Amino acid sequence: MTEAPGSDAILGRMMTLHPKVIDLTLDRVWRLLAALDHPERGLPPVIHLAGTNGKGSTQAMIRAGLEASGDRVHAYTSPHLARFHERIRLAGELISEDALTALLDRTHAANGPDPITYFEITTAAALLAFAETPAEWTLLETGLGGRLDATNVVERPALTVITPVDLDHQQYLGETIEEIAGEKAGILKRGVPCVVAPQHEAALEVIEARAARLGVPLMVHGQHWHVTTERDHLVYQDERGLLDLPLPRLRGPHQIVNAGTAIASLRALGRNEAAAEAATRANWPARMQRLSRGPLVDLAGEAELWLDGGHNPAAGSVLAQTLGALPQRPTHLICGMLNTKDIVGYLRPLAGVAQGLHAVSIPGEANTVPAADTARAARAAGFAETTKAESVAQAIRAITARVPSARILICGSLYLAGHALRDNG
Incomplete structure (x- = not known):
């Protein structure tokens, strides 16, 4: 009797379905999601994050805050460090080998031999898992850009978040800060609030212009919320008041900004009590x-x-x-x-x-x-x-x-x- 292939073998087959590692378009994703009966329509409320730096750390802090409130949270991130399983967290736990193998088998069968990139098909698999597992929230981190990223298929998320935008992946996203910001701002949805981390002025202008066209309520660092450090404490302030909190568990001055972005996001979701846990409980490997x-x-x-x-x-x-x-x-x-x-x-x-x-x-x-x-x-x-x-x-x-x-x-x-x-x- 031949042993059924494990997740590594199926992932290996998925790598061969499209000659390009990166090919930004949503057409292939929409086709596969339709074949899977549109799992993106059945997700728990979605928080969608894009940006050049800080997405993973900010997502980890938001998750820590929500979980400290007793909520079950799905989380999707990339790339993984040691094992693919790190990319898919179901209701607080990394997906098991058996569950991942079954999930990948179903997604691979639904796609058939049609061209699709590795990131696109594995994103569809994650969305399928999230739709079939009860939870209170879904955290989706873009892989590259935003407008044409495979995660950008949720019609109406609960919240979007744009972390600092800078130069990276110019061969795919554009040569200038403005062009890259335009791609990141592609996750904005009409009427859906967006939390914006500190930005270059040129990037913020692009984000604000798109938000104005879509009627997106923005919560922008330096305008609607502020974060700093004083005497080994994190101090966060917005129109709801001032918070004096412990420093983030994650090291580095940039983590102050990420913590502020996470706290602003939690407060936008009505989770005011989760701020301290967001900063002090988050764990995110390979970030200093x-x-x-x-x-x-x-x-x-x-x-x-x-x-x-x-x-x-x-x-x-x-x-x-x-x-x-x-x-x-x-x-x-x-x-x-x-x-x-x-x-x-x-x-x-x-x-x-x-x-x-x-x-x-x-x-x-x-x-x-x-x-x-x-x-x-x-x-x-x-x-x-x-x-x-x-x-x-x-x-x-x-x-x-x-x-x-x-x-x-x-x-x-x-x-x-x-x-x-x-x-x-």
Whole structure:
């Protein structure tokens, strides 16, 4: 008797259904959703998030707040770090292997041999799971852009959220902040409220113009809500009043903004009591995460080992701020990136806070930048000391041999972060 294929085998088949990894259109998604009897129409109330940076952290904080109120929450995010199951959270729990395998089988059968991208078909599978599992809320994070993203199929969400918009994925979304903001603002729906995080002025103008056309009530940072820190506390204020809260569990000055965006979203949903839990209970791996145990940590010895998946110039800037605010310690980066990214733009702000960089290629990724090219880009960005390594483990050994008490940050890509988490057990 032949054993039924598991989720990895089915996901592998799904990768072959369309020659392009990214091909932005909604036509294929609508066709498949119709074949599945339109699960997008039967979802628990949807909170839809788009933006360049901070989507995952903001979503995690909103989820933490809602779950602390006793609500069951579905959540969809991408990409995953270690296992695909991370993308689909059903009523608070990661989807099981058996449930995922059955779900993917049904979705693959409904699609048949028709062309569809991996992200599109797996998004349809997630929507099917959410529609069939009771919950109070559905959190949907866009994969790329917004207007033509496969998640943008819900006619009337309860709320939309736009996190900071910056330059990234220009080959798909446009070369300017204005063009990219237009794609992100494509998730706005007529009459549906939208919470807007801090934005470049050019991006905000685009978002506000589209909101005006659609009659969208906006809650904009700096106009309708404010967030800052005072004496190791997070201070949030809007027309409903002022909140004095603990600092977010997630590290970095950018997480203050993400926490404020999450709190504004919860208050827009009438969940005023969930603000503190949103900041203090959220957990989101590979966002300036300190690794505390595992084989890579053992290899690092007395060195600190950190992990971050940011990969564009704005992420590099906030990462540099975060590192600069930590207690002083020699800092060395282990960096691997994809060839779709602005490597010099990402690394330039980090050159001022790190003493050296070990470049690695990302294992198993066709679009990885060769380690030698990343090392050259690092020198162009201002790093005086760069070298290449065959692996993260080799880089850790090389760094700790010279600087036993270093602060080591593995960075540059969520895909590299995922490999590091798997290597670390």
